Amino acid sequence: MFRITLTSTLAAAAVAVMAATLFAIPSAHAQDAPEATLIVGDPAKGKRVFNRCKACHTLDEGGPNRMGPNLYGIVGAPFGHLEGYTFSANLLELKAEGRIWDEATLDAYLKKPKDVIPKGIMSFAGLPKDSDRADVIAYMATYGAPVAEDASMPAE
Numbered sequence: 001m002f003r004i005t006l007t008s009t010l011a012a013a014a015v016a017v018m019a020a021t022l023f024a025i026p027s028a029h030a031q032d033a034p035e036a037t038l039i040v041g042d043p044a045k046g047k048r049v050f051n052r053c054k055a056c057h058t059l060d061e062g063g064p065n066r067m068g069p070n071l072y073g074i075v076g077a078p079f080g081h082l083e084g085y086t087f088s089a090n091l092l093e094l095k096a097e098g099r100i101w102d103e104a105t106l107d108a109y110l111k112k113p114k115d116v117i118p119k120g121i122m123s124f125a126g127l128p129k130d131s132d133r134a135d136v137i138a139y140m141a142t143y144g145a146p147v148a149e150d151a152s153m154p155a156e
Helices: 008-022 043-050 089-096 103-111 130-140
Strands: 024-026 038-040
Touching: 043 130, 103 130
Parallel strands: none
Antiparallel strands: 024 038
8 A cells, every 4th residue: 555645735725625526515405406406615614614613622633622522534534533532422322333424424413413413412503504514524624634545656
């Protein structure tokens, strides 16, 4: 296996573009339309939406847990992946089932947390706007995205 490493600035820019392209969230009205309408998240707008989360969460690598866990690397991570944070028993049950924080799960959770983790401890009511959820997911994806692997690169 080979890895491509990027500077943090270049990696953040690349992830922002990938997030805007890859983390498209279906619109709430998609079931009414003959073709699905997609809302593409904008990381810059997501940064503003994330301000609502800052009282309880951080995004910096190695950042502290607050009332809620640090969210660095959350997009694509398994439930309960963070060491040193006490998750609810309900979340740990879902972790044991192999649940992943993919963009669809994050979208559902951010819309109404109790629909995803019914006995969870997060008191946040949710983000009702599809665009806000898509934007904040795209923004969070710029923090701690997986390292790309490329078999065409020589081993170091």
